[in-house]
Amino acid sequence: MSEKELTDLIERIKERRLKLEMSYQDLSDATGISKSTLQRYETGYIKKVPINQIEILAKALHTTPSYLMGWDNTVTESPSVTLTPRDERQIAADLEKMLADLDSKNAMAAMGGTVEDDEDRELLKASLQATMRLAKKIAKEKYTPKKYRHEEE
Structure with a gap:
């Protein structure tokens, strides 16, 4: 992952989390990723985010992995509700x-x-x-x- 991709990922994860009014704990509950790991992702302390976690984060943040990676500028929000x-x-x-x-x-x-x-x-x-x-x-x-x-x- 290049420095730019990491920067885009960090910014977009934080932006989506804040837009959805989610705390680290909320995002942790939705993804199964620990709260401290999420904080380290957002601060850039962890430099390598596994691909499977990017997919999990994208789903929890109601967007696509390509948006989080900065490859796509369209948020493409996925609906937060599912049909029963x-x-x-x-x-x-x-x-x-x-x-x-x-x-x-x-x-x-x-x-x-x-x-x-x-x-x-x-x-x-x-x-x-x-x-x-x-x-x-x-x-x-x-x-x-x-x-x-x-x-x-």
């Missing part, structure tokens, strides 16, 4: 209802007809499913009190 099996079942049920409604002539009249090609139908289904999953994650993030957010991971 119940959420997935609800999305699947809602998606099936939506697709059934699309098959009715009245629902599709405004769009010029029904979706007849199987490939187009599958693309539409995948697009709707991805959008519904993202919307559910955003809603959970927005409406979950901060004090409970780290317990879900």
Whole structure:
């Protein structure tokens, strides 16, 4: 690891930890890395951070390893919440209802007809499913009190 990569890593770990309002203890709890080791990483006392720990830190800090390493300038925040099996079942049920409604002539009249090609139908289904999953994650993030957010991971 070059000096610049180490400097970028140190700055970005600290920046993300502070942005997420995490203490060393919070980050330690989320990663399994000791609090003192995390402090040594941030101060630059430890000059070599194992790759597997960079991945663990990135996940806990809701970003990517490439961002932490300074290879990518986009934070690319990963959602801090995950969908439960119940959420997935609800999305699947809602998606099936939506697709059934699309098959009715009245629902599709405004769009010029029904979706007849199987490939187009599958693309539409995948697009709707991805959008519904993202919307559910955003809603959970927005409406979950901060004090409970780290317990879900």
